[in-house]
Amino acid sequence: HLENAHSINTVVLDKTGTITKGQPEVTDVLPFAAQSEQELVQLAAAAEKGSEHPLGQAIVQLAKTRQLT
Structure with a gap:
């Protein structure tokens, strides 16, 4: 997909700090x-448990927030 990056003319980012906080x-x-x-x-969180x-x-945080772990 990187080879198509030259054709990008718009990038949309949210303003909640996702990019600036790195979280x-x-x-x-x-x-x-x-x-x-x-x-x-639940399945995705189980697969990612212990991931860095x-x-x-x-x-994993989403699953914890929803009390699924």
Whole structure:
């Protein structure tokens, strides 16, 4: 996808500090098929448990916030 970066003419960032703080936050969960949002968050958090990657940590934090862990 990097090879297509030259054609980008607009970048939209939110103003909540996601970029400036360096702390990603899950804003939407889009389940597919018959999977529930709760199940998707639980499975993703289980896969990312112990992760040091900021995106993995954001998923785990969402599960904790929703009391799914």
